[in-house]
Amino acid sequence: MTGRPPAALRLARIVLVAADPDCLASFYREALGFTAAEAPPASDLPGAWAQVVPLRLGDQRLDLVAASPPGRPYPGDVPGFSPLFQHCAIIVSDMAAAHARLSAHPGWRPISTGGPVRLPETSGGVTAFKFRDPEGHPLELLAFPPDATPAAWRRTAPGGPFLGLDHSAISVAETARSVAFYESLGLRVASRSLNTGPEQARLDAVPDPTVEVTGLGFPDGRPPHVELLCYRGDLPRPASDLAVNDVAATRLAIAMRDADAVATACAAHAGRLVSGRTVPRSGGGAEALLRDPDGHLVWLTVNRPADDARP
Template sequence: MASSSGITTQAVQAIGLTVSDANSATDFFTGAFDFTVTADAVLSGDEASYLYGVPKAQVRIVSLALGQETIRLMQFLRGGESKAIPEDSKSNDLWFQHFAIIVSDMDKAYTQLQKFSFTPISPQPQTLPNDIKAFKFRDADGHPLELLQFPAGLGPDHWQEKDKLFLGMDHSAIAITSTERSLALYRDILGLTHQGSGTNIGIKQETMDNLFSAKVIVTSLTPATGRLGVEFLDYLTPPGARPFPIDQKTSDLVHMHFELLVDDIDAAVEALEDAPVSMGVQFVSPKVIDLPDVLPFKRAVLWRGPDGHNVLLVQN
């Protein structure tokens, strides 16, 4: 839908994440979940430095596809160390962002995952209300991930396929402090469609998140096209959620971002610049960056929302 600003997010084109070693991460995602490599490029020079806010940056970007969805692994070959994600990270810490991989058979998917290195968040796959099955875990770099299986008759038809084990990605979720404020940004300014909100509470949620007393408002949004959506996780309890490190850099392993495709990136930037101060928009890139042909998009700008989460606006 068109937003009050007139901007429409056409698609969540990819999820980007900074990794310590692109080769190892590629082996993990292709081996554990059947992703396929679609591109492998290096961005350097002023384009990389100003886009990502890292001086003298040289970044290897490996694009991996699963079904119709894409992730981009970013390894900073030059331009600063990649600080580790805190080992004691919790699901309500504001740097939390995961993406959900849809599977046709949770038991088989979990068995395949166990052949690789990972750290569980959930003790084992959980059966949630409506017979949804879910398992949360972290990869070798500490990025949170989720396996999700919809039962027959629930969820979109494209997640009911049985000919493949790993079907695609349904959403990427971020921990936030205010549903109302996040909707004002992602819905009202960026034009994502609010599909609904609900509150999850109880032992199943606590166990899945490994978070005692978890009570969370879950809000789903979708772009104009594509299957990959955005989800907010507004934890009402427990208290004590930690903010993003104030010195976070794109080269740090905590970095993940939504890659949002818009038709008019200049108009989108203007709308973000005009957003109220209370919206907390901060630009990482000083301007829209024109990019070489090695990337699938021609122009881009990186910015952060009110809770520190990163968004890469792109125009193809």
């Protein structure tokens, strides 16, 4: 036994590519309760960013970035089973109040039909509502039943019903293949469910869905985590052709134990490296940008000691 911490420590932030980060940030602040966050050092950012607008909701971070050169806009109403689909789930303490505040602001579009949906107990018993922000990124409002609220969300927020980011969910073609990839980085399966029925159809706007939902957690058990969404059936799943500067090219920024852990991940997935190599950073840091088996972008990063506080 070495006593070394696991390779993957936490989901440090979620990074959304935006055509106009300032305008989109106004929507996130006014409609969803986000606040401004401290900007990360330029050396901690992957790729060439023209602009970074860092946001915070509770203890979680969301960065809105403009790529240089800019890429393609979000490609329309991508369904939940598409390899392009990736949403951020926002925990709310009061779904009616959260939905009302969202509804008071223009620019967003619903995914769910008929408003918030209460899922059956077999699907977690949560109340949920999926929609798209003004640039097309999918989002979800999520409220737990009062008697089944995880400890991390048993609180209120002074700024309204929006508490924080619970997870980022990605659509995958094969659960086992994706679990193997993320477990190789240090994540572990924390939950599994099979969601189906008319409530799931309303939530996803997908006829007669059967969805394998697999939660992948980090060592400390704190949010946000990663969820895999695998829709069963013969569904059109064209290969992802995302470029790193496209608006749909969301990144999961995973803080790794050290540079050796990043190098090990890159060696294990050499064919998935976007940059083709691990990029060392000043002060002992490192980073690498990978594609998972379905094309979702995963940014592995090691903070310098001075930057190692939980975001």
